Amino acid sequence: MAEMKTLAKDTAIYGVSSIVGKFLNWLLVPLYTYVLRSQADYGIVTNLYAWTALLLVILTYGMETGFFRFANREDKNSADVYMTILVSIFITSALFATLCCCFSHPIAAWMGYEGHEEFISMLAVVVAMDAFASIPFAYLRYKQRPIRFAVLKLLFVALNIALNIFFLILCPRIQHLSIISAWYNADYGVGYVFVANIIATTIQTLFLLPEILDARRGRFSASLLRELLRYSLPLLVLGVAGIMNQTLDRILFPFLYTQPDAQEQLGIYGACFKVAMVMMMFTQAFRYAYEPYVFSKHKDRKSVEAYADAMKYYIIFSLLILLGMVFYLDLLKFIIAENYWSGLRVVPVVLWTYVCQGVYFNFSVWYKLTDRTQWGAYFSLLGLLITFALQVIFVPTMGYMASAGSSLVCYLVIMLLSYFIGQKYMPIPYDFKSIGLYTLLAVACLTVSHFTAHTQHWYVNYGINTLLIVAYIAVVARRDFPLKALLKTLRR
Numbered sequence: 001m002a003e004m005k006t007l008a009k010d011t012a013i014y015g016v017s018s019i020v021g022k023f024l025n026w027l028l029v030p031l032y033t034y035v036l037r038s039q040a041d042y043g044i045v046t047n048l049y050a051w052t053a054l055l056l057v058i059l060t061y062g063m064e065t066g067f068f069r070f071a072n073r074e075d076k077n078s079a080d081v082y083m084t085i086l087v088s089i090f091i092t093s094a095l096f097a098t099l100c101c102c103f104s105h106p107i108a109a110w111m112g113y114e115g116h117e118e119f120i121s122m123l124a125v126v127v128a129m130d131a132f133a134s135i136p137f138a139y140l141r142y143k144q145r146p147i148r149f150a151v152l153k154l155l156f157v158a159l160n161i162a163l164n165i166f167f168l169i170l171c172p173r174i175q176h177l178s179i180i181s182a183w184y185n186a187d188y189g190v191g192y193v194f195v196a197n198i199i200a201t202t203i204q205t206l207f208l209l210p211e212i213l214d215a216r217r218g219r220f221s222a223s224l225l226r227e228l229l230r231y232s233l234p235l236l237v238l239g240v241a242g243i244m245n246q247t248l249d250r251i252l253f254p255f256l257y258t259q260p261d262a263q264e265q266l267g268i269y270g271a272c273f274k275v276a277m278v279m280m281m282f283t284q285a286f287r288y289a290y291e292p293y294v295f296s297k298h299k300d301r302k303s304v305e306a307y308a309d310a311m312k313y314y315i316i317f318s319l320l321i322l323l324g325m326v327f328y329l330d331l332l333k334f335i336i337a338e339n340y341w342s343g344l345r346v347v348p349v350v351l352w353t354y355v356c357q358g359v360y361f362n363f364s365v366w367y368k369l370t371d372r373t374q375w376g377a378y379f380s381l382l383g384l385l386i387t388f389a390l391q392v393i394f395v396p397t398m399g400y401m402a403s404a405g406s407s408l409v410c411y412l413v414i415m416l417l418s419y420f421i422g423q424k425y426m427p428i429p430y431d432f433k434s435i436g437l438y439t440l441l442a443v444a445c446l447t448v449s450h451f452t453a454h455t456q457h458w459y460v461n462y463g464i465n466t467l468l469i470v471a472y473i474a475v476v477a478r479r480d481f482p483l484k485a486l487l488k489t490l491r492r
Contacts, residue, residue, distance in 0.1 A: 019281055021157045026281075028164060029274040032193070033337040035168045039267035041190040042340075043254075046270025047111075047263075048119060048194075050250035052127050057243045059093055059131035062235030064138045066228045071142055078142070079218030084225050086135050086215045093128035100124030112254055112263075122194040129201045136211035156204040163196035241380035245410055248387050249403035256395040268343035269400035271336045276350035279321055283358040304428045311362045312431050316476055318358055319442040322351045323472060327449055327465035330458070348446075349404040356411035363415060366422035375421065379414040386410045434479065438472075445472055 032042050063085050071078040100107065101124060104117035113119055140149040171184050171192075244251075250273075253266045325332060326348050333341055360379075367375040387410045394402035422428070445468040452464050 018153070019284055021153055022277075022281055022284065024154075024157045024161060026274060026277055028161060029271060030335050030337075031164060031168065033271050033340050037189055038264065039271075039339060040263040041267065042271055043263040043265070043267030044113070044119070044190050045193055046250050046266055046273075047254060048123055050247040052123055052130075053247050054240070054243050054251065055096075055127045056130055056134075057239040058236065059096060059127060060089065060134050060239075061092075061229075062232030062239060063089055063228065064134055065235055066232035067135065067138050068142065069231060070224075070228060076224070077218065079215075080221055080224060081218070081228070082135070082139055083215045083218030084220050085228060086132075086212070087220045088225055088228075089132050089135050093131045096131075097124045097128035116191070119191065119194055122198045126194075126198050126201050129205050133201075133205055133208055136208040139211050139214070152204060152207055155207065156200050159200035159203055160196055163199055164193065167192035167196055238377045238380055241377070241384045245380060245383045245387055245407070248384070249391060249400075249407060252388075252391050253395065253400065253403055256391060257399055258396065259399075265399055268340050269346060269403060271340040272343035272346050273350055273404070275332060275335055275344070276325070276347045276354065278325060279318065279351050279354040282318065282321055283354055283361070304426075307362070307365055307428050308430045311359070312434055312480070314358055314362060315355075315435050315438055316480065318355045319438055320469075320472065320476075322348075322355060323442055323445055323469055325351060326446060327469060328462070330461075343400065346400060346404045349401070349408055353404070353408045353411055356408065356415050360411055360415040360418055363418040363422055366418075366426035366428070370425050372425060375418075379418055382417070383410040383414045386413055437479075438476070441472055441475060445469070 032045060036042050036045075067081060067085050070076050070081045101121045104120040104124075105114075108114050108117040108120050111120070137149060137152070140146075140152075171180055172186055174180050175184050175186060250266065250270060253269070254262055257265060259265070329344060329347060333344055364376060364379075367373055387406045390406035390409060391403060394406070398405075419430075449461075449465050449468060453461055
């Protein structure tokens with residue numbers, strides 16, 4: 001029992017720090033859209049950060065998981081494992097950063113950023129440091145030091161936000177001061193986003209020095225490295241496929257959409273995509289709570305009923321968030337600047353994608369608990385193929401709507417496949433009667449809202465939308481949250 005309490009506490013700390021960090025980073029979206037000079041500038045941010053997410057997975061090449069696997073083996077010395085992995089990641093990361101800096105000009109020209117080669121160099125160094133830092137962070141988790149882990153993660157977020165505010169808001173107002181004018185260039189604009197990132201990442205890495213120096217307790221082993229690579233490299237395929245399902249739309253867009261305003265369109269898409277990230281944060285929070293719950297309940301005879309209930313309640317709350325965001329999008333749109341509002345039509349599509357992603361995560365419980373994790377790789381690779389094919393076919397003519405639509409189709413397909421295949425290996429009695437009812441009810445509410453949204457009086461629209469949400473909540477309360485039962489629970 002004490003071990004479960006420790007696990008729950010640590011999970012909460014890791015989860016809260018991650019979610020809070022994502023939320024705080026999300027707050028940079030309004031800053032960028034209101035302060036950067038054009039949508040094209042935010043398009044650069046959207047594109048390059050999609051690349052960094054992919055490159056980070058490649059540069060860690062499954063070694064985080066490899067560290068946990070080998071550090072806990074009785075026949076291995078955990079200090080040697082840590083030292084070996086740290087040296088390996090340092091060498092590959094340093095080599096990557098060096099090559100990118102040396103060849104920044106052709107890389108920038110290929111990506112369409114000719115004249116801004118320093119963007120490539122800065123982000124290459126950032127990715128290299130992040131990849132290297134991932135191992136000390138894994139070491140902190142191994143040593144069960146969640147507080148230090150969370151503090152250092154949030155330190156980076158706080159520094160990054162503070163530096164962005166300093167460079168993008170404060171400096172333009174005080175650039176007349178000699179101490180600022182000596183180095184500040186008001187025309188550099190979006191470049192300061194990457195300057196802020198490299199400074200914050202460097203400071204975070206310096207704070208990790210105690211963990212990095214702990215590696216001196218072990219020794220590097222070439223034979224151990226070969227074992228680690230045999231274990232970890234197959235995970236790289238799964239990791240790349242998974243992250244590309246999430247970022248491929250923003251990576252490929254500049255190559256597929258060849259209109260002159262491609263960068264502006266990508267900026268609009270990226271900003272509106274971020275508006276929908278409230279749903280992603282809910283899904284992420286659910287995952288942090290659900291994953292330890294799944295494994296702790298596995299030996300319980302009634303575990304399958306518990307998994308079915310978890311799915312139903314995920315659907316209930318995710319659809320409620322979706323309705324709230326779509327119905328009050330006219331208020332939420334002020335998160336981003338007005339010149340991005342043309343892309344708001346993408347928000348409902350992205351919201352449905354996150355719902356499907358969460359349902360797929362629920363359905364994936366079967367291959368995690370039956371040790372058939374190869375199916376996770378199959379689904380990820382199939383999803384990547386679907387996303388790539390749909391984007392290549394439709395993005396050139398349909399623009400970012402095809403980017404969003406391809407992700408929705410991807411998760412819808414692998415969600416359904418995971419369910420039907422999973423029922424053969426681990427049948428779970430999902431309550432599709434209730435799930436179907438709530439889904440149809442949500443669609444009906446969206447349809448009514450759509451056909452009544454053309455009235456000239458905004459307060460009428462909000463009144464109708466509020467009544468629709470109340471109706472949805474009333475049905476949920478009557479079926480699954482009866483008032484009498486809740487009152488009995490509270491009295492206990």
